[in-house]
Amino acid sequence: MEITEPKQLVISHTIQHERTEGSDPLDSRIKAIMTSFVILLVCIYTYLKFNPPLQSLGYSWDPKDSTLIVVKLHNEGFAEANLQGVSINNHQQPQTVQLGISRTNVNVGIYATQAEKDQFSFHELDDYPILPAKKIEIESPDSIKKYGLVVDTEFPIEKLTIKYTYMGLPLKKVIRIEMEE
DSSP: OTTHHHHHHHHHHHHHHHHHHHHHHHHHHHHHHHHHHHHHHHHHHHHHHHSOSEEEEEEEEETTEEEEEEEEEEEOSSSOEEEEEEEETTTBOOSEEEEEEESSSOOOOSSOOHHHHTTEEEEOTTSSOBOBHHHHHHSOTTSOOEEEEEEEOSSOOSEEEEEEEETTEEEEEEEEOOOOO
């Protein structure tokens, strides 16, 4: 009985040592690749969080009515930005939100002349992605050149939060609205 116990221990130790030694290089490579991939994703997300591609080029409103506003949008990135939703002030939902697009150099606006209004149209938020500005410059004459977000609500707008995805990552853009008469 004394002889069998040490042999069993030696055999099990040898088998365990072979398994660890044989699979360790592959496992460590996979772990290194996965760790590098996760670190890369975290770096990209952090960069986009502090340098969001979706920017506002300003906004317009009627001084007599601070419940209706048009925000000019611009994508400074290299991929499409897909709008997901808009909230105002403290996560309140506006009555109406539309994406205005212009295929000319006329800015999207609600207080435009009839000739200017013929140059743009209004759509649901998810009907069109916001194309990168660099891509717009090289596209055909029929491509979208300007974007505007029209928000209508019951109360004055102080803050606008736009939720969107960029390269599949969820991001948000917060725009402080300062209306001066």
